[in-house]
Amino acid sequence: MDVDIGENELGPYDQAFISDELIEEYAPQVHTAEPSRSAEVLADREINDIQERLGKVRRPSWHRGPPKNLGEAEHGKLKAEQWKTSIEFDLPVALMHLWGAGCEADSAEHRSQRQKLVHSTMLLATAIRWGTSHVTSPHHTQQYTMYMKAYLECIQEIFPHHSWCPNHHAALHIPEFLLRYGPMHSWWMFPFERIIGALQKTNTNYKIGECIVQNRERK
């Protein structure tokens, strides 16, 4: 197989996200060999490398990145905002350092597997970048659809037995809403989740779902 993103399909904006060099670097080397399960598994060493890269990132004070010990059980669930920063910057950069140019791997199969993974990560990141822009247009939605489809097809190829979620399907419905309602910032749930955060912090008497009238009757 060949990766679907040829250079001719890339607009000027894309180069900010995937440079020509990187594409030349790994696209031709991707081939059909189905990876064995052992090649899929990340070694602790690789996760440690990712953590080290994350630790070196300096970010603005208002910016909340992924936990520095990403991959350990201790950090618990990540917030939506942390996944957002992860895909926008941290993980594509860390993975590219780790598995991009000059990647050291045990075997050719192993190396190709890693490069496919990093490629799919870049496709997802690019799709999301087009989808969550502060301005949108028919061009934005076309780009989003193109990259999202390429991402899904890439995953389909790496993991032929992958079980798809309704989310994967729904993601391809997003463009119509971008045209109907404009940039995603005015219709995503971040502001509403903040209200929920405030409600969660409210002190309660731990009698959820029991109403006051009921209590009076008991007396």
Add this chain to the structure above:
Amino acid sequence: MVSNDLQIWDMKDGMAIGEILGSDGKPFIDGLKRINLRLAWSLSVDWFNPYGNKTSGKKKSIGSIAMGLPNPPPSLQYKAENIYLVGIIPGPREPALDEINHFPHPVVDFFLSSWKDGTWFTKTVKHATGRLSRSVIAVTVNDLPTARKLAGRAGPTANQMCGLCWLMKSDIIDFDCERWTRRTLEEHKAAAEEWKNAETKASHNKIFKQHGVRWSELLRLPYWDPTRFIVIDGMHNLFLGLVQHHFRDLIVIDKQANKELRKGNHRPVNLKELEKGIQTLTSNPTVSTMTHLRVAVLEALVQEYGVELSSRTHPRKKDMIEALLVS
């Protein structure tokens, strides 16, 4: 590239707001041509655990109904002080199926009369002689399960998995979105009416099974279209959905999960082990006797018998045992 005319910077520039008609049959929002106030709201229903998000501890679910107002400029739209908390849906669990309809009911009552007749304010800061205000619900923002519940649709795990098109769960692998058949408002409304008019529980179930539609309170709003007004929320769909799935289930960035995968792969299965596995499987075993087998042996058995695994990229022991016992 694209000419500037086509760029959309705000919800008010999108096609949706202009399509909503007022009770007079003319566009509801038409710039600043009229004296009365026209407001387009966004509605969001979501569930949360009042005891916090700890995995251990009590699990209760209560709901919040909140609204935002996209009329002001984008920088003001979603400031916390501009969000209107309409109500709380009491716990301790999520209302099931069509039970949820009781909660939007008063909201719909208000918005119906506000769209039809408007609300008269006898005096406002800028209008000393009073001003009429009209409101519509222009968009509802929810995660996938709640969106379906509000629309009166089958949940995202049902066979009719999508509320927007007719693609079935079995065809989930079809990414050719230009060729999907859209659902229409007419179909949805007809089915919902039929459900509402049915009298027995059995006929409710029958209609639901056929169309995947129940009655939804929001359908009382004449302009509201469940196939167009319910957006796919980017926060849940992209960040908590696709991105999380990508890193946790595909790349598998968690050490613990990797360790489990590695354990299953390390020691290759020898013939003796496989024979013993087949023997166990053919002796009408229980789940617990099957659990004694190694993951690698189970994998070999799955391959040997050509059993279809229904779920996940990295199947767990439990999944494989279930699949083997069913076959």
